[in-house]
Amino acid sequence: MIERAKIHALISDMAAFFRFRGRLRPKFVAVLTTVVGLTLLSNAAFEVLFSYQDRKAALIRIQHEQAAEAAGEIAEFMQNIEEQLAWTTHEPWTTTAPDRRSLDLWRMVLRQVPAITDLALLDSTGHEQLRVSRLSMDEIGSQLDFSNDPKFLEAQVGKPYRSPVYFRGGSEPYMTIALRARNANVSVAEVNLKFIWDVVSQIKVGEHGQAYVVDGRGRLIAHPDISLVLRNTDLSDLAQVRAARAEPAGSPQSTQLARDTYGRSVLTANAAIEPLDWTTFVELPVDEAYAPLYVLILRISILLLVALLLAFIADLFLARWIVRPLERLERFASRVRKTKDYTLRVEHESNDEIGRLAIAFNEMLSELSAARERESSDQFELARVSRLTTMGAMTASIAHEINQPLAAIAANANAGLRWLSRSTPDIEEVHAALKRINNDAHRASEVIQSVRSIFKKAPQQGAAVDVNDVVLEVLALVHGELINYRILVKSDLPRQLPQVRADRVQLQQVILNLITNAVEAMSSVQDRSRVLSVASRTQDPGSVLITVQDTGPGIDPDRRDRIFDAFFSTKASGMGMGLFICRSIIESHGGRLWATAAEPHGAIFHLLLPIGDSGAPDVAAETERTTRPFRGA
Amino acid sequence: MRRREILALLSGAALCWPAAALSQQGMPVIAFLHSGLPQVNFGIVEAFRQGLREAGFAENRNLKIEFRWAEDHNDRLPALAADLVRREVAVIAANSVAAVAAKAATATIPIVFQSGIDPVVARLVAGLGHPGGNTTGVSFFASTLEVKKLELLHEIMPPAAVIAVLVNPNNPQAEIQASELQAAASMLHRPLVILMAGSERGIDTAFATLAQRGTAAAVVVGDPFFNSRRGQLIALAVRHAIPAIYSNRENVDEGGLISYGASLPEAYREVGIYAGRILKGAKPADLPVLQPTKFELIVNLKTATALGLALPPALLDRADKVIE
Numbered sequence: 001m002i003e004r005a006k007i008h009a010l011i012s013d014m015a016a017f018f019r020f021r022g023r024l025r026p027k028f029v030a031v032l033t034t035v036v037g038l039t040l041l042s043n044a045a046f047e048v049l050f051s052y053q054d055r056k057a058a059l060i061r062i063q064h065e066q067a068a069e070a071a072g073e074i075a076e077f078m079q080n081i082e083e084q085l086a087w088t089t090h091e092p093w094t095t096t097a098p099d100r101r102s103l104d105l106w107r108m109v110l111r112q113v114p115a116i117t118d119l120a121l122l123d124s125t126g127h128e129q130l131r132v133s134r135l136s137m138d139e140i141g142s143q144l145d146f147s148n149d150p151k152f153l154e155a156q157v158g159k160p161y162r163s164p165v166y167f168r169g170g171s172e173p174y175m176t177i178a179l180r181a182r183n184a185n186v187s188v189a190e191v192n193l194k195f196i197w198d199v200v201s202q203i204k205v206g207e208h209g210q211a212y213v214v215d216g217r218g219r220l221i222a223h224p225d226i227s228l229v230l231r232n233t234d235l236s237d238l239a240q241v242r243a244a245r246a247e248p249a250g251s252p253q254s255t256q257l258a259r260d261t262y263g264r265s266v267l268t269a270n271a272a273i274e275p276l277d278w279t280t281f282v283e284l285p286v287d288e289a290y291a292p293l294y295v296l297i298l299r300i301s302i303l304l305l306v307a308l309l310l311a312f313i314a315d316l317f318l319a320r321w322i323v324r325p326l327e328r329l330e331r332f333a334s335r336v337r338k339t340k341d342y343t344l345r346v347e348h349e350s351n352d353e354i355g356r357l358a359i360a361f362n363e364m365l366s367e368l369s370a371a372r373e374r375e376s377s378d379q380f381e382l383a384r385v386s387r388l389t390t391m392g393a394m395t396a397s398i399a400h401e402i403n404q405p406l407a408a409i410a411a412n413a414n415a416g417l418r419w420l421s422r423s424t425p426d427i428e429e430v431h432a433a434l435k436r437i438n439n440d441a442h443r444a445s446e447v448i449q450s451v452r453s454i455f456k457k458a459p460q461q462g463a464a465v466d467v468n469d470v471v472l473e474v475l476a477l478v479h480g481e482l483i484n485y486r487i488l489v490k491s492d493l494p495r496q497l498p499q500v501r502a503d504r505v506q507l508q509q510v511i512l513n514l515i516t517n518a519v520e521a522m523s524s525v526q527d528r529s530r531v532l533s534v535a536s537r538t539q540d541p542g543s544v545l546i547t548v549q550d551t552g553p554g555i556d557p558d559r560r561d562r563i564f565d566a567f568f569s570t571k572a573s574g575m576g577m578g579l580f581i582c583r584s585i586i587e588s589h590g591g592r593l594w595a596t597a598a599e600p601h602g603a604i605f606h607l608l609l610p611i612g613d614s615g616a617p618d619v620a621a622e623t624e625r626t627t628r629p630f631r632g633a
Numbered sequence: 634m635r636r637r638e639i640l641a642l643l644s645g646a647a648l649c650w651p652a653a654a655l656s657q658q659g660m661p662v663i664a665f666l667h668s669g670l671p672q673v674n675f676g677i678v679e680a681f682r683q684g685l686r687e688a689g690f691a692e693n694r695n696l697k698i699e700f701r702w703a704e705d706h707n708d709r710l711p712a713l714a715a716d717l718v719r720r721e722v723a724v725i726a727a728n729s730v731a732a733v734a735a736k737a738a739t740a741t742i743p744i745v746f747q748s749g750i751d752p753v754v755a756r757l758v759a760g761l762g763h764p765g766g767n768t769t770g771v772s773f774f775a776s777t778l779e780v781k782k783l784e785l786l787h788e789i790m791p792p793a794a795v796i797a798v799l800v801n802p803n804n805p806q807a808e809i810q811a812s813e814l815q816a817a818a819s820m821l822h823r824p825l826v827i828l829m830a831g832s833e834r835g836i837d838t839a840f841a842t843l844a845q846r847g848t849a850a851a852v853v854v855g856d857p858f859f860n861s862r863r864g865q866l867i868a869l870a871v872r873h874a875i876p877a878i879y880s881n882r883e884n885v886d887e888g889g890l891i892s893y894g895a896s897l898p899e900a901y902r903e904v905g906i907y908a909g910r911i912l913k914g915a916k917p918a919d920l921p922v923l924q925p926t927k928f929e930l931i932v933n934l935k936t937a938t939a940l941g942l943a944l945p946p947a948l949l950d951r952a953d954k955v956i957e
Contacts, residue, residue, distance in 0.1 A: 104947035111951045114927065134928050137780045137817055171761035171921050194926055230921030232762045 028318055032311045040307055044300035051293055056267065059289050060256055063269035063282040066203055070211050071271040071280040073199045074222075077115075078191075078276065082160055082177060084113045085189050088121065089181035098130040098140045106132045115195040117174070124184035126152040146188075151178040155186045162276060165193065165215040171230045173221045194229070196222035200280075209266070209284035214241055216277035220261075228261065235261060240268040244279045257286065325354045329361065342369030343483070376480015383477065383512065401447040405440035412436040465502045467536050467544055467609070468493040474511045475534070478519065485523055485530060492535035500544050500609045502589050507609075510582045510593075514548040514605045517578065521552030521603070528601065539608060543591075546607040555595060555603050563595065661690075661912055662697045664717040666727040666735055668710060669861040671702045676883060677747075680898035681726060684905020690912060703731065705858050707803055710734035718742060724908045728857050729773075730805070732757055736768055743917040745907045746770030747900045749855045749880075750806045752922055761922040769907060769917040771900040772924050779810055779854050780817040782878045782893050785930070786850045787821050788948060789876065789891075794849030797826040799839055799866075801856040810854050836862055840869040848875065855880030855894065863887060876940055882931040885956065890936045895925030929953040 088109060098121065109119055110132055121130040126147025132138045146152045154161040155178035163176035173193040180186050196213060201224045203211035213222035218236025223229050235241045240258040260266045266283040273280060325348075332346045342365050348358035416433030419426045471493060475482075482489055515532065522530040531551045539545035555563060564583045579593075586593040591609040598604045665681065667674060678700075682692055690696040699722060703709040707730050714735040717725055725735045725744045732746035736757055744757075744767060752758045752772050759765035761772065779798075786796050798814050800807050811827050818825035826848055830839040843851060853859050853866055860881065867888045870877045879885065880894040903923050911917060930948075933956040937944050949955055 104950075107947070107951055133781075135777050135781070137784050137820065139820075167762065169761045169924075170763075172924060192926055226923070227919075227921050230762055230923070231919070 029311065029315045032314060033308055036307045036311055037304065040300065040304050044297070044304070048293060048297060048300070051296060052290070055289070055293065056256070059267050059284060060269050063205065063209075063267065063284060064271065066205060066211065067269050067271035067280045067282040070199060070203050070213075070282065071273040071278075074196055074213060074278070074280065075273050075276070077196065077199060078162075078177075078273075081113055081115060081189065081191055082179065084109055084116075085119075085177060085179050085187050088119070088187040089179050089185070102130065103132065103138060103140065106130060107138070110134060113189075115191050115193075116189045117192050118190040120188040122146050122152055122186040122188060126186075129185075151176050151188055152186050154178070155180045155188075156184065164217065165219055165221050167232045170232060173219075173229055173232075193221050194226065197224070197226055197229075200224055203282065205282055206284045206288050208288055209282070211280060211282045213273070213278055213280050216245070218242075218245065221278065233261065240270065240281060240283075241279070244270045244272075244281070258283075260285075321352075322354065325350075325358075329354070329358060333361070336365065340479075341483070342366075342372055373480060373484065376478075377484065380478060380481045383516075398447065402444050405444040405447070408440040409437045409444075412440065463501065463504065464499040465504050465507060466497065466499050467507075467546055468495075468497055470504065470507050471511060471534055471536065471546065474508060474515055477512065478515055481516075481519055482532065485519055487519060487522060487530040487532050490531060490533040492533070492537075494537060497536055497544060498538060498611045500589075500611055502609060503585075506585045506589075510585050510607065511546070511548070513578050513582050514607070517605075518548055518550035518552065518603075522550050525552055525601075542611045544609050544611060546609070547604055548607070549598050549602060549604045551598070551602040554597055554601060557597070560595060560597075564593070660695060660697050661723040662699060662720070663724040663726065663908055663912070664699045664701060664720075664722040666701045666703075666710070666713060666717060666725055666731040668703045668705065668707055668728055668730045668857045670704050671700065673861050673863055676898050677901040680901040681905040681908075684902040684907075685909050686905075687902070688906050688909020688913070690909050696912075705861050707734075711737065714738035724911050726904050726908050729755065730857060732768065732770065733805070740767055742767060743911045744768040744770070745904050745911065745917070747773065747897075747904050749773045749857075750804075755805065758922055761924070763918070764920065764922060765918050767917050769920040769922055771903045771907075772922050773855070773895060773897075773900060777813075778880065778894050778928070779814055779852065781928075782852050782854075782880070783814055783817050783823075783825075784821070785891060785893055785948070786852060786876070786878050787823050789942065789944060790850050792822075793824075795824045795826055795846065797828055797839075797843050797846075797848040797851045799828050799830055799836075799851055799853045799859070801831050801854070801858045802829040803831045803858065804854075804856050814852065814854075831858070833862065833865065836865055836869065840873050840875070843875055844873045850876040850878075853877055853879050853884075860897075871936075871939070874940055876937075876942055882929060882954070885931040885933045885936075888933065888936055890933055890940065890942075892931045893928060895928055899927075900925065932956065 088106065106119055106121070110116055117135065118131065118133045120128055120132075123129050126145060126149070128139075128142045128144040128146060130140055131142060151161050151163060158180060161176070161178035163178075165173050165175050168174045175191050175193060176188060177191055178186050178188045200211045200213060200222045205211060210224050212220060212224070214235050215221050218234060218238075218241050220229050220233040220235050223233075236245075238258065238261065256267060256269070258266060258268045260268075260283050265286040267286060267289050268281055268283045270279050270281045272278070329346060332344070336342065336344055345362050345365065346358045348355045348362075412433040416430045416437070419429035419433065471491070475489060475491070481487075515534070518532050522532070528551060531549075533549040534547070535549075536544060536546045564579045583593045586607060586609070589609060591607065593608075594606050596604045596606065665678065671678075682698075685692070685696065685698075692698050699717065699720070701713040701717065703713060710731050711734050714725070714727075714731070715738050717735070718739045722742065725732075725739075725742055727735050727744060727746050729746060729748035729750045732744055732748060733755060735742075735744045746752065746757060746768065747770055748755065748757060750757075752764075752768075752770065753760065757764075757768045757770070783796065783798070790796065796818070798811065800811050804810070807829070815825060815827065826843075826846065828839040828842060830836045851870070859866060859879075863884055864887070866877070866879075867884060869875075870890070871888065876890045879889050879892045881897050882892045882894075883897070885892045907915075907917075907920055907923075910920065930952045931954045932944065932949060932952045934944070934949075935956060
């Protein structure tokens, strides 16, 4: 169960993470991942960049060396052929007329140099005197005329003649080399360039790299795949070949990345073959060249991923340790703000900074609660005292006013009795005394009438009042008391309530009285919840009904009719004037106040007020007074 | 004859279904079609297998090879070729005459030849550099080298001695070979006799004729049939004490006097490599015809001594190998 709970917590944490609900968490994640990520990335970038450059430079250098070496070997190979050919220009090769013996000598050259397929001797006039071949018949004195052939003409100038590469039968690469002897004879060799294959195929360039040779026109003349050569492949369109042909020999090579004849991306290096206008290329596929870099990048990517995962996990733990307690504190604070219940206390588990913050928060709440309690009880006391003072003064005044006629009534009654108890009763005197008693009784009645008249004028000062506002003001006033007595307040105060015309202060007084009574009534309740329900609604016709309900002991049905009488109280310390005055006030407003029993416990006080704007309240008040006359004590 | 043909057909039918089964297993099936006899061609078959191995294919491991031998009956080649085409083999490797038959049987299945005949002249390929069709292979220069062989005998023999040339009339190039050699002989001012021998008995008859006419030496032209009859030719040359020159060094190894030409096993190795490359997806049209670059002169000094022949020192100097 615990495990499952943990998993749920983790899942909700993750869900929260992806919703980015909080602000602290994304910030933390951003900072952590940025720091981790940037560190790794910058490290990786530097490493990759430098490795890339180093490797590229190293590979190009190696390839360049390989190309230069291959160029050297090919040059040496050609040089060797020329040197062998040069033998034929020496005496006695060319001095005597060709015979069977010279045939043997020339045949030996073919034996010595496998690359030479045909070997010929032209005399100083350009006529062929001797020819030996691997493929066709050897011949002496054919007299074939080559006097206008470039191989003869150029060799005659004195330099070695090296023909452009040609493809015998459209397939095999050949070149012609011609050398002039001292006596102006010319030795001509047809060289099969397929033999260069031996050189280029021995150059190992990585796994899949290769070396190849192109001639001055961009034709492929040697390649490890001989079939490319035999196909007479034109490479002059390759960028590296174009660049190599355009650049003067010895200048730094500009093209290092190119595509080879298979379309692969390659690192390329080249070297010119002196004295021919051929170029050796050494190329390594980029994929292979940078394979270690790819491994490096892969390694760094994995590392980065792991770091980010760790950051994420760290965030989850951070959420458990910091963010969630903080969020709980935040939720608690907003609950306190909404309910204004300062007795609430936040739970705390740890003794870290957040735990201490919670403790400080609780302490602050305690102090705030105590202050509020003091303040509200002071206020309630004030209200009660002011109410009692007013009541007391008024009651004393009324008592005094009534006491005088009563005293007079008592005195006159005594006098009347005495007049009657005489031997001869003086009827006249008795009559006079009774008349005075009657007068005094009327006076007392008038006093009572005058008390009522105190409230009679009040509604005239009334203004449009929102009953709900008044109720809320009163509730705010007794808030501390409600909390002290742990009373739950249920209020049902619909917004769209018509305003009534009333004296705001008197109405406040009435509602305060009703609520205070309810609070006091419930103070003795221990076995059930103390609920104060205040509701307002529109009542037909044209009235607003306010009800104040408690869950106190309720009113004894026998007494229910008397509670509104003056000087009647169900409370030990009560004066019995509250509800009497309340009813007086309400009736003066043309309304009604009555009580009913609540089910299953408590009492409901109903306060019906006419809606004020029609001017009806006064009329209603008059009607009320006439139909329901004041009932004296 | 009749019996052999029936046997060949039967064996072909018997092999029919396992070949298909192997093909279904994903192991490619290639064919080796040759006009000659299997028993005298171990060397070239082994070289062919070697070439395949170099290209990454080993027989019975990732490759099946169907061998078809016409046993010197070139008239069987079309049927054998047609059978291979029907079985849809992946590649047909063939010697020159067999390649011509295969080429006639299919224009789609790749054919890799070893040809003594000029492949362009024989219309096996459009050109050496770009064969263009479903055929490529190794060209052997055999016909052009015949004059070189004549030249070598000419060098050895006294000026007046008559030299005979043994030609297989069944070879499509027989006439060209004969006329080229005739022309070369007249340039060398050498009397020449051309003898045709297309069968076992024909060879016997030819040698009998040589002996009768007092011919001094013989050029045995490069021909698959003469390759098959190597033993007979060498034995006859010894019996009639006739110095003879051959195309292949194998003849000299086995007692022939002299040979000049490219290595036949080497050519078959290249055929094997090409067959492998085609199996890997290369198109024959893109594979240029290969030509040998090394031409070996092999001399058997023992045979020379037995013949009482004094070979010129210059020739021995030039020889790539002298068997003593």
